[in-house]
Amino acid sequence: MEAKLKKGFWKPEEDMILKKYVESHGEGNWTVVAKKSGLVRSAKSCRLRWKNYLRPNIKRGMMSEDERDLIIRLHKLLGNRWSLIAGRLPGRTDNEVKNYWNTHLNKRASRDQIKHLDSKTEEKREENLETTMTVSTNVVERDAVTDTSWVESLTNVDYSMNMPPLLPDYSPFFNNYDAFMPIFDNFVLLETFGSRADEIIQETVFM
DNA sequence: AACGCTATCAACCGCTCTCGC
DNA sequence: AGCGAGAGCGGTTGATAGCGT
Known part of the structure; x- marks a missing residue:
């Protein structure tokens, strides 16, 4: 008979066991991790603890x-x-x-x-946001996008937050994150539709 | 000091998705 | 096509710290 799985807050010693196990055996296969690590925790619990607390480069505070x-x-x-x-x-x-x-x-x-943001900038920002494509509703302002060159340019963009993509001179955006918004939309499209993103855009925007 | 209320956040739960068979 | 296992996601819960009375 299997021991009843532990629930609730993790103790430091449990953290240490999980951390050591994952570091030596690699991430993933949480069912095996839960069984072999010696922790009396569910696979889900181990995965969550690693992902939200123990994995490297977690920024807290x-x-x-x-x-x-x-x-x-x-x-x-x-x-x-x-x-x-x-x-x-x-x-x-x-x-x-x-x-x-x-x-x-x-x-x-x-x-x-x-x-x-001052009122003028805010006004312009709202205007731009309204013209942003929204995948979930498929509501697209037809006039917001006049060409598809950005689709091709996606492969050349460094998406890391440390290196914002350079925007063309005609960019209508006023601050750093506004500039990201159309790119984020593209992210959503790519993550949602993968290689079909281009096709979907054509269907949705230019049909 | 004791109590009650609120805010915070770690962790759980149920569901969906993906993949292999 | 159907099934089961594993993984991931978003909603929710519950412990507890902090604050006011």
Whole structure:
């Protein structure tokens, strides 16, 4: 008969066991990890603990202004796609982003968070956001995109947050993250439709 | 000091998706 | 095509820290 699996908070010694096991055997195959590591934890529990707490390069502590702003904007675009949002915040986990949203940001309207922008910039920003393609609803402002050159250029863009893509002179965007928004849309399309993204765009925008 | 309320966040749960057979 | 296992995701829960009365 198998021992009853432990639940609740992880002890430091459990963390150490899991960390050592994953470091020597590699990430993944959590069922095996749970069985062979000696931990009396479920595979799910091990995976979650590793992913949200133990894996390298986890960034903990206060969200920066930039991170907060980015979360607000991405949430506006993507909704509760926490893993997708977290994927754009190096070192942050989906759970952390979700918690942060629910405790810090959900209460107040996202509009309040960007009050540092002057009214003119804000007006223009809203205008631009409205013209952003939204995959989930397939609502597309036909006039927002006049050519498909960006599709080809996607393969040449470095998407890391440390190296924002250079925007052409005619870019209508006013601050760093606004400039990202169409690219993020492209991310969504690519992540959702993979190699069919181009085809989908053609169907949706130019049909 | 004791109590109640609220905020925070780690962890669990249920569901869906993907993949191999 | 159908099934089962494993992995991942988002919603929710519950422990506890902090604060006010």
